[in-house]
Structure formats: C-alpha cells, structure tokens
Amino acid sequence: MTTPRTVLVVGGGAAGNAVTVLLRRAGVTVDLIEARPDWNATTGSGITLQGNALRVLRDLGVLDQVESSGRAFGSLGVVAPDGTVLHEAEDIRTGGDDLPATLGMQRPRLQQILIDAVRASGAGVRLGTTAEALDQDADGVSARFSDGTTARYDLVIAADGLNSATRAAIGITAKPEPTGMAIWRTTAPRPAGLVRTDLAYGGPAYIAGYCPTSEHTIYAYVVEACRDRASIDPARYADEMRRLARGYGGHWAEITPHITDPAKVNYTWFDRLLVEGSWHRGRVVLIGDAAHCCPPTLAQGAAMSLEDASVLVELLTAGRDWDDDLLQRYYERRIPRVRAVVEASVQLGQWQLDGVRDADVPGLIGRTMTMLKELP
Incomplete structure (x- = not known):
C-alpha cells in the first residue's frame, strides 16, 4: 500500500x-x-x-x-501569603540535563x-x-x-x-468538566529579584503565583473557587484580581499596582x-x-x-x-x-x-x- x-x-x-x-x-x-x-x-x-x-x-x-x-x-x-519563603525545591529536568528545567515566556x-x-x-x-x-x-x-x-x-x-x-x-x-477552581491571569513588569516561580498557598485565594516571562515581564495569577462567569462584569476584571492580590506580600506588593487594565486580565475555569x-x-x-x-x-x-x-x-x-x-x-x-x-x-x-x-x-x-x- x-x-x-x-x-x-x-x-x-x-x-x-x-x-x-x-x-x-x-x-x-x-x-x-x-x-x-x-x-x-x-x-x-x-x-x-x-x-x-x-x-x-x-x-x-x-x-x-x-x-x-x-x-x-x-x-x-513555596512562600507564605506574606511573602516569607518557606521552601525552595530544585525543578526536575524533565527534558534532560541539556535543557533548562523550566522556562517562562x-x-x-x-x-x-x-x-x-x-x-x-x-x-x-x-x-x-x-x-x-x-x-x-x-x-x-x-x-x-x-x-x-x-x-x-x-x-x-x-x-x-x-x-x-x-x-x-x-x-x-x-x-x-469544571474542577471547581478558576484562575485570574495578567501580565506585569518584572520586579527586581523575581527570578523564578513562587507559589503562595492559602490567604484570600487557594493559590497566588507568578512566573518570569522575559528579562522585563512576568505573568501573575490567582486561583480561587470558580464563580458564575455571567456574574462578573468584564469591566471589573482588574478590580477583582487586584482585590485578591492585595492579600499577598513579597513581590506582590510591586505586581498588584499594575493590575489596572481589565482588558489585560483573563478569567477562566479549570x-x-x-x-x-x-x-x-x-x-x-x-x-x-x-x-x-x-x-x-x-x-x-x-x-x-x-x-x-x-x-x-x-x-x-x-x-x-x-x-x-x-x-x-x-x-x-x-x-x-x-x-x-x-x-x-x-x-x-x-x-x-x-x-x-x-x-x-x-x-x-x-x-x-x-x-x-x-x-x-
């Protein structure tokens, strides 16, 4: 054939x-x-x-x-909601030793x-x-x-x-099928000293984290219980994410003031x-x-x-x-x-x-x- x-x-x-x-x-x-x-x-x-x-x-x-x-x-x-580092773990190199463990972009x-x-x-x-x-x-x-x-x-x-x-x-x-969680995501300038992903468990949401995406940028996210999407006005997306993010310390103090444009904030269910x-x-x-x-x-x-x-x-x-x-x-x-x-x-x-x-x-x-x- x-x-x-x-x-x-x-x-x-x-x-x-x-x-x-x-x-x-x-x-x-x-x-x-x-x-x-x-x-x-x-x-x-x-x-x-x-x-x-x-x-x-x-x-x-x-x-x-x-x-x-x-x-x-x-x-x-892994950090506390106030930004205190609780644990640092080396990432497993799933692509082999000749590739970076993790890359954000x-x-x-x-x-x-x-x-x-x-x-x-x-x-x-x-x-x-x-x-x-x-x-x-x-x-x-x-x-x-x-x-x-x-x-x-x-x-x-x-x-x-x-x-x-x-x-x-x-x-x-x-x-x-929805899992019961939802995530807010946005981009922001990279604070000095933010060089990896840090995850905070607990606080106002289930998870708050960020990832460097270039020398000058990051993306940040907050995970909470999912809500009815129809109940959230897209014009208030930045307000909603900023409200949750304000409960976190460390680098979040520099990230949160940049969460201002609702068009740059994304809300999706898991x-x-x-x-x-x-x-x-x-x-x-x-x-x-x-x-x-x-x-x-x-x-x-x-x-x-x-x-x-x-x-x-x-x-x-x-x-x-x-x-x-x-x-x-x-x-x-x-x-x-x-x-x-x-x-x-x-x-x-x-x-x-x-x-x-x-x-x-x-x-x-x-x-x-x-x-x-x-x-x-």
Whole structure:
C-alpha cells in the first residue's frame, strides 16, 4: 500500500502548529485551517514550559528563539501569603540535563514563533476557516469548509482545542468538566529579584503565583473557587484580581499596582478532560486539548499537547499503513502518561478544595515529574 501523504490539521494552537511543522519536515502535504482570523497571535498572558515541552520545541527547530524570548529558571519557591519563603525545591529536568528545567515566556510570543515555523514549512494555511463537514470512507476524508470549498485528505488531525467541534462531529461524546477552581491571569513588569516561580498557598485565594516571562515581564495569577462567569462584569476584571492580590506580600506588593487594565486580565475555569478508549474515529484523530485537558497545577498542558504531536508524527512517518492499528497505537502510547498528568493535576486542586492539610503534595509532584523524564 502506498503511504498516504495528505493531511488536514484543524486548529492552529501549539499542537496543531507543531504537528504541521513535523509532518512537513517529513515531506507530507499539509493544510492547516484555523477558525480565528488572527491565528490567536495576541491571545493570552504567559506560559510555563518545562523541559519535556522544550524538548519538542527543540525538535521543531525553534528552541533558540524560545530561549532568547523567555526566561529560564531551575527552582520553585513555596512562600507564605506574606511573602516569607518557606521552601525552595530544585525543578526536575524533565527534558534532560541539556535543557533548562523550566522556562517562562509570553504566550503570544510563543504562538508567533510557531506561526512563523508553520509559514516557513510550506504548509497551506487558511485563517478564519472551519471544517463544516468531514465525510469519511475507507480511503480518506472529504472536507467541506466554511467558505464552500472542498478538499480530499488521507488523514484529518483535530487540534481544535478543549471545546473541539471535530471531536463532537466524529461521535466522541466526552466533554470538559469544571474542577471547581478558576484562575485570574495578567501580565506585569518584572520586579527586581523575581527570578523564578513562587507559589503562595492559602490567604484570600487557594493559590497566588507568578512566573518570569522575559528579562522585563512576568505573568501573575490567582486561583480561587470558580464563580458564575455571567456574574462578573468584564469591566471589573482588574478590580477583582487586584482585590485578591492585595492579600499577598513579597513581590506582590510591586505586581498588584499594575493590575489596572481589565482588558489585560483573563478569567477562566479549570477544566478536566480525558477521552478514553481511543482518540480517533476512522481517519480523524484528536491531539492536544481536543483529547485531554487538565488544570495548570503542574504546568504540563502545553507539554502534553506538544508531545502528542511528536509521537503521532513519529508513528505516521515510520512506514506503516495509516490505519486503525496505527492510530490506536498512538492512543495506547500516550494514554498512561497523559492520564497520570491529568489525574495528578486534578488531585492537587482537589486537596485544596477539600481542605486536606496533610496531603503529600511534594511526593505527588515529584513522582509525576520524575515519570516525565522518560521519553514519551
């Protein structure tokens, strides 16, 4: 059988961009469609990338740009709400000793780096476009797009995020479920001396933390019990986050005065999703948040999505038929690792929701991150 060579990627986030670049490098013809006309190039505040995420970004050929745009660090601080340092732990190098343990950067900058890599790969890109229908047969998938055009592909990779329309369209009924927590995020100038992530547990919220994203910037976040989003006026987002942040000391004394623009504050619920059984139906396969999502308590969401792209492309380019067996092998290779991350991420939050004071938080984090040192 001739190896199929045409792929449609639905969604231009981290997973979709990564899988596109890797497939193009292998000589596969790829079209990428993204619903947002701006390709999400200006969305978000910051992102924490651990070594296993950086390992995939190195494979994509963009690590130098990522490192020069962000700020790497190698430890995590646990602080009291007043800013007193209680514990400092060395981060586990999940990407190997030749990569930073952790790197923070501005999320729009990471997206732009990946966009540039997709453009340079020669993939076909169509923005402001969705797949209105995917009709499968034994040989491939016929796609009809929102602009009325059609095209034929050997495989469709659904990377269209947590609320994936493609997931629902192929009959997978799993949906994200809220965990009971929500997060306020914003950007701010970097205070002198802020060189790593510090987390404060307790105080006015469950968690207050920050991460350096460049020499001059950070992103800061506060985690609380989720509220009805309709009850919060977006014009008051900065007021709400600033009210919570005022209860924290240390570097927060310099961060809080910069929380003034509601347009720069983001409020989202924590969600959990793990599609079980398989991540494909026929010749349509899910990757990234379309297949799994977890709270950012381990900062592993982007890493899991990037690893999906890497593993799937490795299998697709190994000379095997692109059939059910191959796509099921992809699922079986990914599910133990992803399940461990999702369950640990949810558990860390649930212990706080339940008020468990003797939880083995360091042990759970250590076991999970040590597992992630193994290649996916």
